[in-house]
Amino acid sequence: MSFRITKLDGIVQFQITRPEIHNAVNHEVVDGFALFIEQLAQEDVQFGVVTGEGDKAFCSGGDLSVFHSLRTEQQALEIHERMATLLYKLATQPVPVIALVNGTAIGGGAEIASACDYRLVSQHARAGFVQGTLAITSGWGGTTFLQLKGIPYDKLLKFTTEAKPLPADELKDLGWATSVYSGDKWAAVADFVKQMKQLHPSVAKSYKTLLTTELRKPEVYERVLDEARMCAKLWELDAHHEAVDRFLARKK
Numbered sequence: 001m002s003f004r005i006t007k008l009d010g011i012v013q014f015q016i017t018r019p020e021i022h023n024a025v026n027h028e029v030v031d032g033f034a035l036f037i038e039q040l041a042q043e044d045v046q047f048g049v050v051t052g053e054g055d056k057a058f059c060s061g062g063d064l065s066v067f068h069s070l071r072t073e074q075q076a077l078e079i080h081e082r083m084a085t086l087l088y089k090l091a092t093q094p095v096p097v098i099a100l101v102n103g104t105a106i107g108g109g110a111e112i113a114s115a116c117d118y119r120l121v122s123q124h125a126r127a128g129f130v131q132g133t134l135a136i137t138s139g140w141g142g143t144t145f146l147q148l149k150g151i152p153y154d155k156l157l158k159f160t161t162e163a164k165p166l167p168a169d170e171l172k173d174l175g176w177a178t179s180v181y182s183g184d185k186w187a188a189v190a191d192f193v194k195q196m197k198q199l200h201p202s203v204a205k206s207y208k209t210l211l212t213t214e215l216r217k218p219e220v221y222e223r224v225l226d227e228a229r230m231c232a233k234l235w236e237l238d239a240h241h242e243a244v245d246r247f248l249a250r251k252k
């Protein structure tokens with residue numbers, strides 16, 4: 001199984017369990033995300049947590065060995081639209097979700113974390129929208145989420161266009177990291193939610209609903225789909241397929 005969902009004390013955790021491949025997203029992980037979002041709707045759930053197994057990686061984005069079989073714009077669009085829709089649902093449903101960025105978060109992995117409400121980032125982690133190195137753009141809504149969550153325009157343009165993972169302190173300066181932790185990742189979550197957990201779950205859900213009013217507008221969902229379309233267009237070009245070929249062949 002490529003993921004694990006557990007529920008403990010009002011917190012539903014979604015963990016990608018593919019540490020050998022830096023927790024890259026395959027079709028099973030996509031299905032797992034859908035299940036996770038369904039579970040957040042249970043009445044007694046107060047927080048959600050998304051993380052990757054092990055201490056090296058949060059998520060390295062789409063599994064290139066799997067998604068490389070998608071050659072055309074239409075084929076790429078199917079997976080991008082599905083992930084973009086799931087992340088839009090995650091961002092707009094009422095339960096606050098913490099991205100526990102325990103290690104590298106790049107490409108689609110950084111987009112997943114960007115759809116969450118909080119990003120707790122390990123001191124040793126790096127994160128970035130590296131899609132540009134593969135001659136594509138973000139395709140799961142990540143850039144739209146970050147702009148609407150208030151990352152300044154010029155900083156966001158540089159972050160996405162440079163396609164370079166940043167260390168934790170720079171992610172904090174950018175406004176991407178909510179906080180930076182060292183030591184045990186679950187202790188970091190427990191510490192972060194300690195004060196909020198003492199209150200009735202409806203408090204956090206109500207504030208998130210209020211603060212995501214803009215995000216829930218239909219035109220925002222349409223823009224997230226535009227982001228998926230933009231990536232799919234670039235996906236079918238030779239420049240992208242050649243860059244992925246180079247990545248997959250680099251150790252052979």
Ligand SMILES: CC[C@@H](C(=O)O)C(=O)SCCNC(=O)CCNC(=O)[C@H](O)C(C)(C)COP(=O)(O)OP(=O)(O)OC[C@H]1O[C@@H](n2cnc3c(N)ncnc32)[C@H](O)[C@@H]1OP(=O)(O)O
Binds near residue numbers: 063108111
């Ligand atoms: C598809 C959606 C799109 C989006 O819309 O956002 C994307 O997500 S595009 C994908 C973007 N992701 C990447 O480009 C990441 C590629 N991976 C890397 O750059 C590096 O692997 C790493 C994550 C920086 C880690 O480097 P390092 O510590 O040197 O480890 P290895 O490179 O040796 O990785 C171990 C193992 O894992 C495989 N791997 C890692 N990430 C992926 C991935 N995303 N897809 C497929 N395979 C991946 C890597 O190939 C190694 O495999 P082996 O060679 O078989 O050991």
